[in-house]
Amino acid sequence: MITIDRVSKTKGRTQILYDVSFEARPGRISGFLGPNGAGKTSTLRILLGLDSPQSGTALVCGRPYRKLVRPLTTVGALLDGSGAHRARTARAHLRWVATSNGLPGSRADEVLEIVGLSGAARKRAGRLSLGMSRRLGLATALLGDPAVLVLDEPVNGLDPAGIRWMRGFLRDSAAQGRTVLLSSHLMGELAEIVDDVIVIDKGRIVTHGSLADVTAGHHTLEDAFFALTATEAGGSW
Ligand SMILES: Nc1ncnc2c1ncn2[C@@H]1O[C@H](COP(=O)(O)OP(=O)(O)OP(=O)(O)O)[C@@H](O)[C@H]1O
Numbered sequence: 088m089i090t091i092d093r094v095s096k097t098k099g100r101t102q103i104l105y106d107v108s109f110e111a112r113p114g115r116i117s118g119f120l121g122p123n124g125a126g127k128t129s130t131l132r133i134l135l136g137l138d139s140p141q142s143g144t145a146l147v148c149g150r151p152y153r154k155l156v157r158p159l160t161t162v163g164a165l166l167d168g169s170g171a172h173r174a175r176t177a178r179a180h181l182r183w184v185a186t187s188n189g190l191p192g193s194r195a196d197e198v199l200e201i202v203g204l205s206g207a208a209r210k211r212a213g214r215l216s217l218g219m220s221r222r223l224g225l226a227t228a229l230l231g232d233p234a235v236l237v238l239d240e241p242v243n244g245l246d247p248a249g250i251r252w253m254r255g256f257l258r259d260s261a262a263q264g265r266t267v268l269l270s271s272h273l274m275g276e277l278a279e280i281v282d283d284v285i286v287i288d289k290g291r292i293v294t295h296g297s298l299a300d301v302t303a304g305h306h307t308l309e310d311a312f313f314a315l316t317a318t319e320a321g322g323s324w
Pocket residue numbers: 098099103121122123124125126127128129130272
């Protein structure tokens with residue numbers, strides 16, 4: 088469960104988040120949707136304890152990230168890239184993250200298997216394709232078998248086969264009872280994957296609900312977004 092409650096954030100003199108509130112629930116894929124610069128990454132960084140809000144709270148399973156005793160066992164995150172040093176092999180990276188977080192090193196091969204990367208276990212991270220690198224990032228997020236997954240733009244830049252694999256992976260994760268929160272500015276892609284939608288624009292939540300509720304009365308999620316925000320089509324999407 089993810090609970091964001093009235094989070095506001097200022098960078099320099101500019102307010103970038105205004106009373107952002109929403110929930111992401113177990114067993115569902117929640118899509119955090121908004122154009123470039125809307126505030127998605129800033130919100131996720133606060134949720135993951137990488138930044139602090141001026142006010143409000145962001146909780147994972149009822150606690151702020153920084154108060155989680157063993158964070159990897161509660162929440163797995165995929166932000167930029169795989170997080171691995173380029174010269175390290177996929178397996179060595181995973182073993183290092185596992186052992187430095189008090190998890191068994193044997194978990195490395197288990198998560199490589201889960202993300203279909205066993206064959207690339209001995210490849211150096213710097214030599215992985217974008218799709219493989221994304222899978223390595225996911226494998227890292229899964230090391231602690233967390234109940235919550237947070238993914239920033241997980242399908243960005245992936246080819247159709249990679250997108251298809253990611254969709255299946257996220258669906259399976261939710262079906263296993265995980266809370267899955269993913270951000271995207273790709274509305275068409277998101278509409279194919281998510282159960283619930285949270286729309287953010289210019290630092291404010293515009294709407295939040297099931298995909299069916301948010302798109303009711305509109306042809307597509309994209310139509311719903313432009314109707315809700317009155318943003319000109321052809322803008323920054
Ligand atoms: N360190 C910073 N200093 C100043 N402004 C920042 C900083 N980080 C983000 N911003 C601003 O905050 C706003 C929200 O940015 P954020 O990266 O959260 O948006 P986003 O929805 O994730 O966009 P994108 O889809 O482009 O990644 C933007 O206007 C951005 O320019």
